[in-house]
Every structure is written in structure tokens, then in C-alpha cells.
Amino acid sequence: MKKTVKDLNVKGKKVLVRVDFNVPIKNGVITDDNRIKAAKETLEYLLSNGAKVIAFSHLGKVKAEEDKASKTLLPVSVRLSEVLGKEVKFVPSTRGEELEKAISELKDGEILMFENTRFEDLDGKKESKNDPELGKYWASLGDMYVNDAFGTAHRAHASNVGIASNLGENTALGFLVEKEVKFIGQAVENPNRPYVAILGGAKVSDKIQIIEQLIEKADKILIGGGMMFTFLKAMGYNIGKSLLEEDRLEIAKEIIEKAKAKGVKLVLPIDTVVAKEFNNDAKFETVSISEIKEDDMGLDVGAATVELFAKELEGAKTVVWNGPMGVFEMSNFAKGTIGVCEAIANLKDAITIIGGGDSAAAAIQLGYAEKFSHISTGGGASLEYLGGKKLPGVEAIADIK
Numbered sequence: 001m002k003k004t005v006k007d008l009n010v011k012g013k014k015v016l017v018r019v020d021f022n023v024p025i026k027n028g029v030i031t032d033d034n035r036i037k038a039a040k041e042t043l044e045y046l047l048s049n050g051a052k053v054i055a056f057s058h059l060g061k062v063k064a065e066e067d068k069a070s071k072t073l074l075p076v077s078v079r080l081s082e083v084l085g086k087e088v089k090f091v092p093s094t095r096g097e098e099l100e101k102a103i104s105e106l107k108d109g110e111i112l113m114f115e116n117t118r119f120e121d122l123d124g125k126k127e128s129k130n131d132p133e134l135g136k137y138w139a140s141l142g143d144m145y146v147n148d149a150f151g152t153a154h155r156a157h158a159s160n161v162g163i164a165s166n167l168g169e170n171t172a173l174g175f176l177v178e179k180e181v182k183f184i185g186q187a188v189e190n191p192n193r194p195y196v197a198i199l200g201g202a203k204v205s206d207k208i209q210i211i212e213q214l215i216e217k218a219d220k221i222l223i224g225g226g227m228m229f230t231f232l233k234a235m236g237y238n239i240g241k242s243l244l245e246e247d248r249l250e251i252a253k254e255i256i257e258k259a260k261a262k263g264v265k266l267v268l269p270i271d272t273v274v275a276k277e278f279n280n281d282a283k284f285e286t287v288s289i290s291e292i293k294e295d296d297m298g299l300d301v302g303a304a305t306v307e308l309f310a311k312e313l314e315g316a317k318t319v320v321w322n323g324p325m326g327v328f329e330m331s332n333f334a335k336g337t338i339g340v341c342e343a344i345a346n347l348k349d350a351i352t353i354i355g356g357g358d359s360a361a362a363a364i365q366l367g368y369a370e371k372f373s374h375i376s377t378g379g380g381a382s383l384e385y386l387g388g389k390k391l392p393g394v395e396a397i398a399d400i401k
Contacts, residue, residue, distance in 0.1 A: 001399060001400045007400060014141065015046055015143070023076060025070070034377075052109075054141060056114050057117065061121075062118040090112070135165065139167050145164055147174060147393055148173070148174025153177065154391050156393070164397055184374075196218065196319050198340060200322070200337070204248045208251060212258070215259050220267060220316075222267045223267070224324075237289055239298065265312075270289060272305075287302075300333040300335060300337075302336070306325075360377075363375060
């Protein structure tokens with residue numbers, strides 16, 4: 001079991017906190033601050049317990065010097081000040097005298113934030129490739145380290161694994177990552193049954209590992225989204241102009257056979273909403289999966305499939321959902337995702353988990369966030385974790401002894 005922030009005696013200590021403030025910013029304005037709000041609990045706990053907090057994060061990819069202007073964390077530090085209701089001093093650098101001086105002047109219960117960790121990638125990808133010198137340097141700035149950035153936990157970077165490996169026993173998980181590990185870990189290791197997984201999104205290739213893991217764990221797997229057409233094609237259906245991963249057809253057949261052999265019920269859509277072109281204004285209709293024409297493009301699951309999926313969800317005790325059922329960003333092809341989201345949200349006595357990404361955005365947008373047991377903050381990390389992979393950013397944290 002990993003140490004959590006409550007296992008550290010933080011009073012008077014300089015605590016380095018890796019947060020995930022990789023938020024969308026347009027013309028200097030943050031368009032979604034959910035990740036900033038999600039870090040509030042950990043940061044407030046540390047501040048109220050007398051820690052000197054040094055917060056840091058990445059923001060997008062920084063490939064050239066000119067990227068810096070649009071990738072600065074300055075607007076994020078301003079928003080964080082508002083969320084915490086206290087001043088957050090911003091240091092516009094990732095190392096050097098200015099940063100070291102600002103840290104040395106911090107008083108108990110104060111917080112500063114330094115610049116985008118990915119600025120270090122301009123010089124040989126030092127952050128992303130876990131440069132040992134950079135990890136050692138950042139570790140030298142604090143006494144303790146807390147990882148509260150689940151979104152990057154599946155990557156070994158200098159700002160997570162690099163720092164943690166230098167601070168050893170003085171490392172812990174923040175409340176956000178602790179919650180992720182608890183909910184997703186239980187779904188992987190010891191789920192309440194029946195355990196139903198719902199997978200959507202565009203590509204089979206993105207989900208192969210998780211599907212194979214789920215065949216070992218789940219009682220049912222429901223498949224929608226663009227990836228459903230590769231499975232339908234593998235079963236001999238005509239899918240018209242719908243999304244197809246030709247090179248994944250054999251894998252789709254193998255998955256169907258594996259599920260059958262393991263006694264896992266694999267449920268595919270029975271109808272689809274089709275149009276002649278990929279456009280929200282295109283004329284559309286709902287057809288059975290056996291009635292898709294050559295020039296049809298499937299863009300959502302139909303009402304009968306939503307009903308079928310809702311029926312398959314009845315009595316479920318653990319539900320994991322990752323990926324929309326159709327082209328959710330187009331209103332005419334969002335009904336399948338909305339219907340499935342509602343069916344999960346209305347389940348009684350079930351642990352319901354959304355594995356980040358577009359499904360999380362859908363639940364939040366539809367006002368169902370409070371009805372889910374847990375909405376993951378990390379799409380890639382939650383997928384890898386659900387797929388049975390160890391997460392380097394979590395593994396690097398000290399165990400409770």
C-alpha cells in the first residue's frame with residue numbers, strides 16, 4: 001500500500017506537489033478549470049497543515065521556443081489563487097536562482113508555482129525522458145514530494161518518477177491519485193459482480209489491451225462507438241463507409257472467440273444512426289445493423305441499442321465506461337452516448353467508474369457527474385491501469401511499512 005499525504009508530517013517542510021494543470025487555454029483564457037479545482041483538496045490540506053508548497057505541472061507539448069508564450073502556466077496560477085482564496089506566487093522559470101530564492105523565502109502555509117515542466121523538453125526532452133540530473137535538481141528544491149497528477153502517472157517523467165526516486169520515504173500520493181488508485185484498482189483486482197464494461201471511441205487499436213484484460217475480469221463487455229464497426233465487419237456484416245480498421249479485423253475475431261471461450265458476454269449494437277457524410281447537418285436515419293447500405297456511414301448507436309445496453313446493465317454491481325457511443329461532439333449523433341450515460345447514472349447500488357476522456361466530458365456536460373462513483377481525471381492513465389499495467393508515477397511512491 002502506498003503512502004498518502006496524511007502519512008507525511010508536513011509542518012514546516014517544503015513540499016513539492018506534482019499537479020495536473022494541463023488545462024485548455026484559448027487566447028490566454030482557461031476554458032475548463034476542472035483539473036485546477038480537482039487539486040484543491042490536496043493543496044488545502046498541505047497549506048492548512050503548515051507546509052511550504054511548491055506546485056508544478058506540464059501544459060501541452062513544448063516543441064519550439066515560440067510555443068512558450070501560449071504554454072505558460074501564468075494564467076493557471078492566477079486561477080489557482082482564486083480557487084484557493086489565497087496568493088499563489090508564480091515563478092516564470094523551471095530552475096535557477098530566481099526559483100531557489102522564491103522557495104527559500106516561502107513561509108509555512110504559503111504556496112508558489114513554477115513554470116511549465118515541459119519547457120525543459122526544449123533541451124533534449126529532459127522532462128519527458130526522465131533526465132536523472134533534472135529529477136535530482138527538482139528533488140533538491142524540497143523536503144517531500146506528493147504526486148497528485150494521475151493524468152501523467154502512466155509516464156516516467158523527471159517531475160514524477162525522477163523526483164520520487166531521489167526523495168525515497170518522503171513521498172506520497174495526493175488525495176486525487178489515492179482516489180483513482182482505490183476505485184480503478186478495485187475494478188481491476190476485486191470487482192463487485194456482476195462486472196460490466198462499456199467501451200466506445202473510434203479505434204479498436206486504442207483499446208486492445210484493455211479489452212483483453214477485461215475478458216479476464218468482466219462478466220459482460222458492451223461495445224459501441226466507431227470501434228463497433230470493425231467488430232461487426234469481423235462478424236460478416238456490411239458496414240458501408242463506416243469507420244474500419246482493416247488491419248484489426250483478425251484481432252477483433254480473436255477477441256470474439258476469446259470472450260466466448262471465457263464465458264464473457266460480448267454485446268454489440270443492434271442498430272445504428274447512419275448518414276451519407278460526416279456532417280451534423282447531413283440527413284440521417286436509424287437502421288438495423290443488417291440494413292447498412294454501401295454508401296452509409298454509421299455515426300452513433302441507435303435507440304434499440306441504448307435500450308439493449310440498459311437491459312444488460314440491470315443488476316450490475318461494478319460498471320466501467322470508457323469512450324462515447326457515437327460522434328458525441330455532433331448533436332445529431334450524441335443521443336447514444338447520452339442514453340448510455342443516463343442508464344449508468346440511474347443504476348442503484350453499483351460502483352460506477354468513468355475512465356476519463358470523452359465519456360468524462362459527456363457526464364460532466366450532461367450534469368450527471370455527481371451520480372457516478374468516480375470520474376477519472378486521466379484518460380490514458382486510467383486506460384492503462386484498467387488494462388492491468390503498473391503506473392510508474394504511482395509505483396515510484398514509497399510504501400507504508
